[in-house]
Each structure stands twice: as C-alpha cells, then as structure tokens.
C-alpha cells in the first residue's frame with residue numbers, strides 16, 4: 708500500500724492555517740488526519756483538550772521529550788509545542804495523509820527527517836494585516852502580540868525553504884490553491 712503523504716502547513720501565527728485546514732475539509736471534502744499537537748500553552752476560550760491540542764504541564768511535555776515521543780517539537784513565545792510521532796506514522800502506514808500545522812522550527816525538523824514531506828508555507832497579504840488578525844482574536848496580551856509579531860517577521864524570511872508558498876489574501880482562494888497542491892501530490896489530479 709502507498710504510504711500517506713505528510714503535509715506540513717506552516718506560516719506565522721495568525722496567518723489562517725487552521726481556517727484554511729477547516730475550509731479544505733468542509734468545502735472540498737478533503738480527507739486527511741489532522742495531527743493534534745501537545746502544548747504547554749493554556750487553552751483559549753472555546754478550545755478543547757484532545758481536539759485543538761493536548762494541553763499538558765511542562766513536566767509532562769518534558770517527559771515526552773525524554774521518551775523521544777515527538778516527531779518534532781519547538782518553543783514558541785514562552786510555550787512548547789510538539790507533534791506526537793507514533794500516531795502520525797500509524798496513519799501514514801495505513802495510506803492516510805497526515806497534515807501538520809506547525810511553526811517554522813518544527814517544520815525544519817520534519818523536512819530534515821522526512822525529505823518526502825509536502826511543505827507549504829502560508830503568507831499573509833501584509834504584516835499589518837497579520838497584526839490586525841492576531842488582535843482580532845482578542846486572545847493575547849499586548850506583550851504576547853508583540854512577541855508573536857517579532858516571531859512572524861523572522862518566520863517570513865524562511866518561506867523559500869518550502870516547496871510551495873501560498874498567500875492567504877482570501878481563504879477560499881488560498882484553500883483552493885492548497886487543495887490543488889495536495890491533489891497533485893496524491894497523483895489524483
């Protein structure tokens with residue numbers, strides 16, 4: 708059986724990775740396993756444990772590092788985020804594509820370990836627009852917003868490391884472009 712694709716969706720925080728992912732499922736009926744990450748970040752209002760993230764203590768996260776349970780992990784604005792490895796592998800072995808929604812340090816680790824991964828970087832129309840989107844979520848303090856914007860400026864410099872760069876000027880358009888990239892990679896286009 709053909710192994711499932713490993714799809715890396717990266718790009719700065721607030722660029723709309725999650726919105727694009729949901730659009731791919733809801734509007735195009737694309738099927739894949741969305742990898743639920745582990746994080747030490749506190750849940751935002753409306754976020755559910757086991758659905759949005761596995762919310763864990765720093766001790767639990769460290770234990771998972773020590774046991775080598777992550778395909779990749781990274782520190783992002785004072786919190787840690789990681790991709791549990793076994794589940795990703797088991798879906799891929801069953802021929803099911805897996806989508807990772809991760810920041811750039813983690814994406815770099817995955818690209819090094821899995822050179823066959825399909826890497827897609829989403830860029831915002833502008834940094835001003837990105838800041839407006841992060842502020843619009845009303846989930847972060849001013850200091851955290853500034854840190855996320857500093858990080859975004861750094862992450863944007865890494866776009867050329869990815870196989871595809873897609874502008875999220877409009878969710879429907881960006882999702883359509885990403886759908887076509889995935890279908891082409893599957894060889895079903």
Ligand code: 5GP
Pocket residue numbers: 718719720721724744745748779780781783788789790808809810811812813814
């Ligand atoms: P947020 O706190 O906004 O949910 O996530 C912060 C950043 O971490 C986002 O860019 C998000 O895509 C990224 N992220 C989420 N899960 C993971 C993960 O498992 N590994 C890495 N490296 N980044 C992640």
